[in-house]
Amino acid sequence: MSLHDLELRRFTPPVGASFGHGHFWERAVSRRTFIAGAAAGVGGTALLAGLPMTAMAKSTSGAPRPIPGSIDVAGSHFHINLPGAGDQSTVFDFNGFVAATDTAGVGKGEFGDLTFDADMRIMEGEYIDLAGRHQHAAFGFI
């Protein structure tokens, strides 16, 4: 199954779906951002920051509007697109520069060798905040 298949299906896992297939879940929605796991899956170390952007937006002055997004998992909607599948900005009503990466690699963990997958994005430019005001700022999807 390709990333684009997932995107088009607006994936929702079946009831009882296992979280055991690391690659699949990393590709689907891990996306907050540095994932370091044992090669066999996601059971190893993970550094994972994870508030949905809407939650952040409600509490922050000058907060940006999140993109509509295309990821649905177990009844939850995530305001982000998969790497390479659509808009890579996580800020909507945005006009500016963007850089995005999904990089896989290896490294040393506390107890041995691990693999990682890092989805990182930066955006810098003008945007219209939730109050309708024009703003200029830099954001990172970390």
Added chain:
Amino acid sequence: MRIPSGAAHIDPGAGKASFHMEDLAIPDYGSIPNGLFHFAPPTPGRVSFDIEWSGVTSRNKVRNPDPMQRFGGEFASTRTHVTWRGWNGGTLVFESSDDGQATVFGQVGQEFNGAFFPG
């Protein structure tokens, strides 16, 4: 999250970008399911990282009027390199290797979406 403007540099014309942060506090949810659904509270984590985008492999223009996208722009596909370290509490739990990396996706561009999408 909002970041200091000096932490990121994006040059779409050159197809280059960089993103650097040091000792950034993040909530560590420990696993992907917990990161998504917050079954358990996170523990304090920190990361330091350097990310570089360079080496343009292709360029393309995009205009996507799909209501769930509504974005367009000019983009360069690039290679990327990530160096990062992560701590949970005071313990170093991961340090990346400069060798053996693969760019699954890399992009630098200038874009507009939402209210800035024409038409």
